[in-house]
Amino acid sequence: MALDTDDEILQDFLVEAEEILDGLNEQLVALETQPQDKDLLNSIFRGFHTIKGGAGFLSLEAMVNLCHKGEDVFNLLRQGERLVDADMMDTFLKVLDILNSMFAEVKAGSYPTAADPIIIDQLAAYLSGEAPPAAAEPEPEPEVSPPSAENNVASDDITDDEFEALLDQLHGNAAPGITPPEDPPKAEPAKSPGDDEISEEEFEALLDELQGKKPAPKTTPPPAVKPAAEAAKPVSPAEPESSPKTADDEDVVTAVKPAAAAAAPQAAKAPAETSVRVDxxxxxxxxxxxxxxxxxxxxxxxxxxxxxxxxxxxxxxxxxxxxxxxxxxVMKTRMQPIKKVFGRFPRVVRDLARSLKKDINLELRGEETDLDKNLVEALADPLVHLVRNAVDHGVEMPDAREAAGKPKQGQIVLAAAQEGDHILLTISDDGAGMNPEVLRRKAVEKGMMDEEAASRLTESECFALIFAPGFSMKQDISDISGRGVGMDVVKTSISKLNGVIDIQSEIGKGTTLSIKVPLTLAIMPTLMVMLGNQIFAFPLVSVNEIFNLDLNKTNTVDGQQTVIVRNKALPLFYLRKWLNKNNTADPKATTEHVVIVNVGTRKVGFVVDQLIGQEEVVIKPLGALLHGTKGFAGATITGDGRIALILDFPELMNTYAHRNY
Known part of the structure; x- marks a missing residue:
């Protein structure tokens, strides 16, 4: 039997459950380093409890059973009867993986598959005490009473008789066996049998009696209905306090919530909803x-x-x-915090470091930075590759770090920040760094270039070699790395987003990879140029600088024309030879306009006929006749009504320059 995916209640559950599951991923990893953090324990407990409640309402029994077991274990943890250890955390991370799989099944419209019995048995073992006890027990908080074996009420169930008795008492018809609350003073108007309102203290007394506890002593009988002005006054020391709630009270309150909601006094009007879900x-x-x-x-x-x-x-x-x-x-309505992507990395780093026997701490910065929803989704996979690369290749083994005089625990920092009209992402580690000479030697060994060409590479060009297909510094192939696949995919993915990658590394100090991507892919700032009579658009995020070139100051190296910019030789290309072959250069011209562009991790100079200026454009897909044409990311309409083609620099270089950029 399939679920009705159009059901509004189901959609609300999916939205809420997805947020909770994303949060649990980060919270569980944080709990391993802060096992006695009460706020964290309570937050995780509430997460399992909320999912269980929503799944129970939709009759998703597999999710209910798994969440119920997890909730019970966390109830023990937050009462201080057990401490979290690495093995317990492994179990809970598996529970989270299973919940995510169940969530995917529900999202697809089918009922979730029951959890592996082994996982259920592992959780049951923690509850029964078969698992190893905690090394030390913190003092339980005074306001929480540990449940006794005699008076323990099941988390979700009360008997039919008890529930009927409670309903009778709520409506003023007390059943035998339950003592009705004291009558209010005669000065106050008595409640009619149809009156549904009771005070909070009466309701707490009923809950205590249901669980076999004696109600808290009352110094004064509670009034039937408190005036609004009186309710706003602070409670004096002479007034009674409600008895403390136990962990089991939450489920009893949930069970009688419809009746309690009608009975509770309305102190103020509920606030109106301030958000709406839009497709x-x-x-x-x-x-x-x-x-x-x-x-x-x-x-x-x-x-x-x-x-x-x-x-x-x-x-x-x-x-x-x-x-x-x-x-x-409108752009802000499409924005999402990058925390949606960052939230998965504590788990990635924790699992990978554990399998590699490394000790690594991940620090997240700028999680609230907003960027376009499409970019959030597109950046997920490249960032996973880069973070895994930092864990595997960047941070050394603990003994090697100690021998180098570093702390045993390695540090990885994943940060995001908005800079103007683009987002800057950085992945930094305090590992061994990259040696340019080793990278040169590896490139020659793999036949990527000869020794003479390798010797002319700058440090940044050596670092950029890690993005070449098939390039890897690992000697042994494992399920994590060594095949030379992954980093080239990262470069391709970032280039498709009109992004730029930069690498800075220092031997013994660590490595920092910087990724610059636009805020949105829908509207793009561009530099408009002319080649003959045709207009072309350069994505502005890729433009580094513009200058006038003296044609007498160019050089040729290995058959490639170059120009020296700040003591660095950059390859120089005439776009008219690629994109406008009917256009020929003026033989009398002594200068040309040159635009220096970032292509991947390298800088390249393009000669253009005329510079028009900066303009914001809307990217339109190419028509059927031009679909698949190499070197173009799309088209746009200029202010004078003409069509301009938007250049895709990495594809343009691979198509026309016959070199791998």
Whole structure:
């Protein structure tokens, strides 16, 4: 039997459960290093409890059973009867993996598969005390009473008789065996049989009686209904306090919540909802319409320049301001915190370090940095490769670190920050760093270049070799690394996002990889250039600098024309020879416009005929006739109504330069 995926209640559960599961991934790893953190234990307990409640309402029994066992174990942990150890954490991480699999099944519209009985048995062993006891028990918090064997009530169940008696008492018809609460003072109006309102203290007394406890002594009988002004006053020392809740009270409260909700006094009106769930396709449609509006704005700006009308100029400026604000507002609705991606890495680092027998601490910075939803999803896989590479290749073994005078525990920092119109991501480690000479030698051994070419590589070019297909510094192949696959995929993925990668490394100090990507992929700032009569757009995030070149100051190295920029030789290419072959250079020209562009981890100079300026454009896919054309990321419409092709530099270089960039 399949689930109804259009059911609104199911969709609400999926949204809430996904957020909780993402949080549990990070919280469980943090708990291993902070096993006595009460807030963390309570938060994880509430996470399992909430998922269990939602799954129970939808009759997802497999999720209910697994969450119930996990909840019971965490109840022991938060009462201080046991401490978390590495083996217990391995079990709970497996539980989380199974819950994620169940969640995927529910999301696909089918009932979840029951958990592996071995996992259920492992959780049951912790509950029964068969698992090894904790090394030391912290003092239990005074406000929590440990459940006794005699009066322990099942987490979710009360008997039918007890429930009926409770309902009778809530409505004023006390059943035999349950002592009704004291009558209110005669000065107060008595409750009618149909009156559903009781005080909080009466409700607490009922819960205590259900669990076989004596109600807390009362110095004054509770009033039937408190006036709003009286309810707002602070409680004096003479007034009674409600008895402390045990862990089991939460489930009893959940069981009688519908009746209690009707009985509790309404102190204030519930706040209205401040959020609404919107399908992402609708946001994409709105973004496309804003993109069209940007094109119209650019067109109007161009037309306005032909008229010398002050009022029209003011109207056009107002339109530009409103369009910019609307564009920003719509972009923000598509934004998501990068924490959605970062949340998975504590688990990745913990598991990988444990398998490699390394001790590594992961620090996350800038988790609240927002970027486009599509970019969040696209960055997930490249970041996993880079973090795994830092754990495997970057951080040394504990004994090697101690021999080098470093702390036994290695540090990896994953950070995100917004810089202007782009996002900067950095992955840093305090490992051994990379040796440029070793990288040169490895490149020659693999036949990627000869010794003379390798000797001319700069340090940054040597570091960039790790992104070459098939390049690996590992001697032994394992299930983690050694095949030379992964880092080249990272470079390709980042290039498709119009991103740039930079590597800084120092021997003995560590390595830092920096990734710069645009805030959004829908609207892109570009540099417009001319080749003959055709306009082309350079993604501005890739543009490094622009200058006028004296044609007498170029050199040729290994058959490649180069230009010296700040004592560094950069390859120089004439775009007109690739993209506009009918256009020939002016033989009398002594200077050319050169745009230095970042292509992957390298810098390349492109000669263009004319520079137009910066313009925000909306990326449109190429038409059927041009679909699949190499070197172009898409097209756009300029302010004067012409079509401009947007260049894809990595693909352009691979297609025309006959070199691997």
């Amino acid at each position: 992402t396709s609708r946001l994409d449609d709105i973004m496309n319409m804003v993109g069209e509006l940007v094109l119209v704005r650019n067109r109007i700006n161009t037309l306005e320049a032909a008229f010398e009308n002050e009022e029209m100029a003011k109207a056009v400026n107002n339109l530009a301001v409103v369009t910019g604000d609307l564009q920003t507002a």
